[in-house]
Amino acid sequence: MSSALDDARTGFSDVWPAMLAAAPFALLFGALAAGKGLSPFEVFLMSALVFAGGAQFAAVELWATPAPVAALIFSTLLINARHVLMGTSLVPKLDGFASWQKWLGLAYMADENWALAEKRARTHSLTPGYWFGMLIPFVACWLMMTTLGAIVGPALGDPRRFGADFAFTAIFIALTAAFWKGRVTAWTVGAAGIASALTYRLAGPPWHVLAGALCGLAAAWLAAGGDAVVATEEAA
Amino acid sequence: MMAFDSLNLLAILGMAVVTYATRVAGLALAGRFDLSPRAQAAFDAIPPAVLIAVIAPSALATGWPETAAAAVTALAATRLPFLAVVVVGVMAVVGLRALT
Known part of the structure; x- marks a missing residue:
């Protein structure tokens, strides 16, 4: 003890x-x-x-x-x-x-x-x-x-x-890699990035965070459809 | 040094309250949490979706040096450790901006 x-x-x-x-x-x-x-x-x-x-x-x-x-x-x-x-x-x-x-x-x-x-x-x-x-x-x-x-x-x-303003972007890309789980993450990242950049251009901040995040989640949900059974087996 | 703005303070307190709620939610939920695999996948996607949504304007809608540096950073992230990825990204943006 x-x-x-x-x-x-x-x-x-x-x-x-x-x-x-x-x-x-x-x-x-x-x-x-x-x-x-x-x-x-x-x-x-x-x-x-x-x-x-x-x-x-x-x-x-x-x-x-x-x-x-x-x-x-x-x-x-x-x-x-x-x-x-x-x-x-x-x-x-x-x-x-x-x-x-x-x-x-x-x-x-x-x-x-x-x-x-x-x-x-x-x-x-x-x-x-x-x-x-x-x-x-x-x-x-x-x-x-x-x-x-x-x-x-x-x-x-x-x-x-010193490019320190870009450090955020670099840190977040590196963090995203740490959360990487294959195909589903690729769809998530693609959808979130495109939706966020478009919303930023069309509606302005801070709406890009919400729009990007929700599109990313929707993409994960859709992409996971076919993988659901495989994912369960991997988790077991 | 001790300066603060009441709106900043409100934002910080709000951030603290929602963060604490996420951290102690497990005390109520432990043992009765059963997500479908699909909902689990969407839940797992929250951190990358949010991270990318936050930086997309800086990476994709600022200028070509930032977009190119983001691509270099993403490539570095597939093979280098965390701190090295950040150093590569920052050096890339400084170098590419110097070309404009």
């Missing part, structure tokens, strides 16, 4: 590579957010309360003055909808957690620490020590680096000079 402290140490040693990998993106996020007029305090607050890389990058891409509040919230909801499935899979493994530990701990469930927790749960029982040992340094690093990026970002000048 290992102590909570041992579990926390194991959690930290599992999470630190993901933490280091996220640091440059955190800095970049802060700098780009500052470029859209967000203050370091607002960046800190968003990182502390939302803590979701993909949704935060998308929000800053959409951000304008005055803030398009409904579009920002809707885009965040769509991007984070995957948490519903992740949480549904993780919750049965949290038997050793007190109720408050579940409600607090799940607030910071992100792709990286969720994946590590699922991996850990295959061989050990998942303890609060492990979960929070992983979570606390990871969240602290994201908070520090995003806020630092917002403070030093403006001193670096026009982000276009």
Whole structure:
């Protein structure tokens, strides 16, 4: 039987590579957010309360003055909808957690620490020590680096000079590759891209996000029709 | 440093509320979630659909250097690790813009 402290140490040693990998993106996020007029305090607050890389990058891409509040919230909801499935899979493994530990701990469930927790749960029982040992340094690093990026970002000048304005696009293309599941994803990406670009030209922002996302989902639904049986067999 | 705008604050709080809801939904749903394979496929498609919908104007409706750099990035994404893909994409756009 290992102590909570041992579990926390194991959690930290599992999470630190993901933490280091996220640091440059955190800095970049802060700098780009500052470029859209967000203050370091607002960046800190968003990182502390939302803590979701993909949704935060998308929000800053959409951000304008005055803030398009409904579009920002809707885009965040769509991007984070995957948490519903992740949480549904993780919750049965949290038997050793007190109720408050579940409600607090799940607030910071992100792709990286969720994946590590699922991996850990295959061989050990998942303890609060492990979960929070992983979570606390990871969240602290994201908070520090995003806020630092917002403070030093403006001193670096026009982000276009380094192509930093394109970094969003490159990050999102790289993330899309991480979600790739073959033919269905190809149809999704094609439909979402074309519908979004057309809507952007014809109706303007922020409608392109909704139109693109819905067309992408419709394409996935249609493309999965013939594959449904195969997909079930693969999952089994 | 501590400056904030009330509309920005409202947006951040709204984003926080919907995100927290997605994260704790599993507490209510665990054990009674049974999607059809087709609905599952549409659910799985949410992240790429949203990511691409967000960047499509920048990739497809800005100019040829951005569109070409997006193509280079997509190609890099098929064979390189995450950070390298981003570096390649950013270098491509800087280089291609210099040609215009």
